Amino acid sequence: MTAHGSELAQRDIAHHLHPQTNLRLHEQVGPLLIERGEGIYVFDEQGQRFIEGMSGLWCATLGFSQPRLAEVAYSQMLKLPYQQTFAHRSHGPAADLAAELIAHAPAGLDKVVFQSSGSEAIDTAIKFVRYYHTAIGKPGKSRLIARQRSYHGTTLAASSLTGLPNMHKGWGEPLADVIHVRCPHLYRQGLPGETEADFSERLAKELEQTILEAGPETIGAFFAEPVMGTGGVILPPAGYFAKVQAVLRKYDILMIADEVICGFGRTGHYWGSQAVGIEPDMLTCAKGLSAAFQPISALLVSDRVYQVIADQSQALGGLGHGYTYGGHPVAAAVALETLRMYDELDIVSHVREVAPAFQAGIQALASHPLVGEARGIGLMAALEFVADKEARTSFPAEVKIAQQVSNVLQRDGILLRALGDTLVMAPPLIIDADQIQTILKALAQALDEVQAGMRP
Incomplete structure (x- = not known):
């Protein structure tokens, strides 16, 4: 009997709605x-x-x-299967994981907030961008820039950042506050005879022109994967991020690195940002954070951004954001052990x-x-x-x-x-x-x- 003809496969076809799938085709071919x-x-x-x-x-x-990760999960479930991190609550795995992440983080990132998926981490970053700029008296800086062919997730906000047309078709218009600029793919977007350095220079000029046309006072952040994964493993041309970040600093625009795919060694560096020269104000990670043994993500935040957010939370009586399962003790314990394994395995x-x-x-x-x-x-x-x-x-x-x-x-x-x-x-x-x-x-x-x- 083929897998598609098994009883389990038939139950799947009958009742399981598969994401990122042609659903009618799935009814024919099965899983x-x-x-x-x-x-x-x-x-x-x-x-x-x-x-x-x-x-x-x-x-x-x-x-x-990896039995070691399974054993950590089981042990934590027996000890403390759930605890929230709202309103002055915490637990050992979340505290230890935060410290371990910061110990491995790119320079300048000092605080961590936890979620359950990369999309949620991106959404948190978007909210923090708005919260930060509002706190410093620039509430108009709410618009975001991402790149064509980028992938940042599938929630409403994250999919709006995503620059893949198939993620937008049929769902209505993306959020109006997102602007997409040219994908840094020399093979498809370069001009005849254009070098990587020339291409980077052109993209930086196009970015600055886009910012000026939109109004620098309206742009809050630039979101970018160090290497564009789902868009087709697109590597940035030489000098690209140095030139881009010079433009961003000129107009007080935050740099958000989406490390959901690139983080934890995938590029041959602990962070993809280190491979391509990104100096992030915030950094999202997930996937490899727990080696996929548990759903968990993190947003790492620079001290400069955190201090503003902390002051604003005091002024407003609290930070109005959070997820029920953010920093879940089982997921955090597994992620902490994953980071230890990365170090031990080098x-x-x-x-x-x-x-x-x-x-x-x-x-x-x-x-x-x-x-x-x-x-x-x-x-x-x-x-x-x-x-x-x-x-x-x-x-x-x-x-x-x-x-x-x-x-x-x-x-x-x-x-x-x-x-x-x-x-x-x-x-x-x-x-x-x-x-x-x-x-x-x-x-x-x-x-x-x-x-x-x-x-x-």
Whole structure:
């Protein structure tokens, strides 16, 4: 019996509404039902083994079998399964996790507030931007700038920041207070002969012009992923963030780093901000914070911003914000143990050790007839497919070229993610050199098979 024909699959089709899914298509094809995990592998209900080459959704950084994290969760559930952090309450796991995060944080970030998801962390950052500017007598600075092809979450506010059209279609207009500027993708947005430095300079000038046209007195913050993940693993061109931040400082605009995907070693640095030169006023993190063993996120805040927020909370009689499960003791305990494991494993050094072979293998695929651009950093990478390499022409949408390659890989035991014309990959950070070569070999074979199937 196939997984799609099992009783469990039929129950799923009948009753489970899947996010980020064509729901009618799901009724026809059903789910791939994953039953268990082991290291970087997951197994479906029929026992087929897959390399989980996307770490789930960028998040299972330590793989799918860490008894140490499970034991911490169980122990905390027995000791204290829940406690709020509102109104002068706290508990050991939240206090210790806050201290540990700040010990690892980029310079200048001194306070932490907890939530349960990356989207909630982004929403909290948006509210803090408004709260901060109102407190310093500039309540008009409520508008936000993000980039085209950015991904910041799926709540109403976070999805409005997100610069992917499919996240807006059918939901009505995004919040009017968000402005999207050009995606920093040289391959698609660069002019003929334009260098990375020239491209960065042009984008900074375009940003400043956008700010001037909108009115600097209306812009509160600029939100950016160090490396754009769901948008297709887009790396910023050389000098980009230095030039962008110079513009932001000129007009008193806060810099918010969205590290939900990039944080905790993914780029070969503890924070993606360190890889690309961001000096954030606030920083969001989630996913790798607990290695996906528990839902938890954090917003890290600079002392400069915190002092203003603290004074305003006193003036107003309290900070009118918070989530029931923010700083949940079980999630916090697991996250704290995750950070300890990162240190003990020296996960950043491990990523730096294995990433060069991974990136070299990805770059070698750039010569394949289907590949327009191969790109990546650390243990995240993407292949963008084109119908014509010279003209950089995309395939018609109905060809679903990336999905074709993904389907072949899934058949052969490798799970990667198709996003439009791009195939993205982000394996667990514990992956070893041999497992990387397994992915690269399967990927090359899948490209050849798909190309052969397209010939007249």
